[in-house]
Amino acid sequence: MTKTLLLETSIKGPMSVSHKIAQKVIAKVGGDVTVRDCTTIPAIDGTWIGAAYTPAENRTDAQKAALALSDALIAELKAADTVVIGCGVYNFGVTGPLKHWIDMVCRVGxxxxxxxxxxxxxxxxxxxxxxxxxxxxxxxxxxxxxTPYIKQVLGFIGITDVTVVAAEGVAVDEAAALARADAQIATLAA
Known part of the structure; x- marks a missing residue:
């Protein structure tokens, strides 16, 4: 069975449109699903950077602890065959929680x-x-x-098979936006 990683990134949780779309995508593509709530991922800091750039064999116990969540997130990503990213747009870009996940998984080496x-x-x-x-x-x-940012970051870490399912214009007509997204989801391969 394929492994699917679902990234929930909206601070609105189950009430968010990106969550609703992501759930429909998961229903379509299936697999053994791991759900990652990105709203609990902290921002990286100087301690994290110092640990990430210290060779693994030279890391202190404190540095290893600083990277533990990053290690877990990277393991989830590498284990997945399919990744579904809930991506609401906040101020023209990705949510803070999605940015925190990206920062944690984009690690040299x-x-x-x-x-x-x-x-x-x-x-x-x-x-x-x-x-x-x-x-x-x-x-x-x-x-x-x-979406250009997500595609750039994913391409940088070697992932180039990226499809966008979009519910646009939610503020104007949410039902119509969801219907357009549903039509796109219907064309996805399982």
């Missing part, structure tokens, strides 16, 4: 490395479906900084 030819992704090939919702920012428009 773990999900990418630098080579003479440039950066190389190490996260492994997998399918990503972004459950995008916005009050009025169309996905892919000049005002959408969320």
């Amino acid at each position: 773990e999900t990418f490395r630098y080579t003479e030819a440039g950066p190389e992704g190490l996260a492994g090939a997998k399918r990503v479906i972004v459950a995008y919702s916005s009050g009025g920012v169309p996905a892919g428009s000049g005002y959408d900084f969320a």
Whole structure:
């Protein structure tokens, strides 16, 4: 059975449109689902950076503890065949919780490395479906900084199979936005 990782990133929780879309995507693609509530992930800090850039064999117990959550998040990501990202748009970009997850999983030596030819992704090939919702920012428009950012970050760590399912215009007509997203979900392969 395939393994699916669901990233819940909205501070509105189950009331968010991105959550509703992500649940429908999960119902379509299935798999053994691991749910990660990203709203509990803290921001990285100087201690975390110091630990991440210390060679593993030289890390203190405190540094290992500082990286424990990052290690767990990276393991979840690497184990997944499919990743579903709930992505509400806040102020034209990704939510804070999604940014915190990204910062925790983008780690040199773990999900990418630098080579003479440039950066190389190490996260492994997998399918990503972004459950995008916005009050009025169309996905892919000049005002959408969320989906290009997500695609750039995922590409940097080696993940290039990214599909966006969008509920746009939620502030104008949520039912119509959800119907458009449902039509996109219907075309997804299981």
